[in-house]
Amino acid sequence: xxxxxxxxxxxxxxxxxxxxxxxxxxxxxxxxxxxxxxxxxxxxxxxxxxxxxxxxxxxxxxxxxxxxxxxxxxxxxxxxxxxxxxxxxxxxxxxxxxxxxxxxxxxxxxxx
Amino acid sequence: xxxxxxxxxxxxxxxxxxxxxxxxxxxxxxxxxxxxxxxxxxxxxxxxxxxxxxxxxxxxxxxxxxxxxxxxxxxxxxxxxxxxxxxxxxxxxxxxxxxxxxxxxxxxxxxxxxx
Numbered sequence: 001x002x003x004x005x006x007x008x009x010x011x012x013x014x015x016x017x018x019x020x021x022x023x024x025x026x027x028x029x030x031x032x033x034x035x036x037x038x039x040x041x042x043x044x045x046x047x048x049x050x051x052x053x054x055x056x057x058x059x060x061x062x063x064x065x066x067x068x069x070x071x072x073x074x075x076x077x078x079x080x081x082x083x084x085x086x087x088x089x090x091x092x093x094x095x096x097x098x099x100x101x102x103x104x105x106x107x108x109x110x111x112x
Numbered sequence: 113x114x115x116x117x118x119x120x121x122x123x124x125x126x127x128x129x130x131x132x133x134x135x136x137x138x139x140x141x142x143x144x145x146x147x148x149x150x151x152x153x154x155x156x157x158x159x160x161x162x163x164x165x166x167x168x169x170x171x172x173x174x175x176x177x178x179x180x181x182x183x184x185x186x187x188x189x190x191x192x193x194x195x196x197x198x199x200x201x202x203x204x205x206x207x208x209x210x211x212x213x214x215x216x217x218x219x220x221x222x223x224x225x226x227x
Contacts, residue, residue: 004154033215033216035218042203042218042219042220042221043155043203043205043218043221044218045215045216045217048215088154088155090154090216097160097167097168098143098207098209099145099157099160099168100145100216101157102147102154102155102156103154104152104153104154105153105154
């Protein structure tokens with residue numbers, strides 16, 4: 001079963017624009033993680049945000065978390081063609097086993 | 113530092129044949145996962161190991177799938193017999209374990225095609 005739901009399913013932008021992807025989930029979480037997947041490098045961890053955090057930054061990435069709305073967003077600023085990939089959110093529930101549970105992903109295409 | 117290593121990268125087999133996938137996690141990582149990823153979907157957990165113990169295997173179809181992690185390091189995932197619907201990418205991941213706030217590191221995956 002998939003816990004997170006990314007939105008939109010697909011996003012197409014021009015190089016230099018910002019890209020925003022959203023993730024909604026259903027159960028209480030310990031943390032939420034964002035991953036990127038492309039054919040060249042497989043699935044790569046981008047950033048982790050804990051349930052008591054509201055915002056984190058890493059380079060051109062900005063992640064927000066709203067636990068009251070059970071949602072998170074990933075913002076990629078000044079996008080590059082190399083950012084073309086699928087982006088997944090993965091949640092780790094607050095109770096039970098530590099298992100990153102993935103959504104279906106957002107497919108991002110950045111046109112040069 | 114070497115990442116998670118999986119082999120083979122690609123495998124094509126006929127239905128009803130057996131197949132095995134191998135994973136070598138990052139050194140020192142106690143937790144190992146096997147995920148299955150269908151085209152256009154996110155990874156779905158098959159089994160999780162803490163050292164050599166399988167602690168989450170409720171999603172593993174035990175009638176045809178089996179896994180082992182001898183000595184708590186390398187792991188193998190086996191399908192016998194394979195069915196057409198098993199065509200997917202099989203991903204192995206590892207993490208430090210013991211702390212829920214650690215990320216998982218993934219291998220490149222094995223793309224299985226059952227014909």
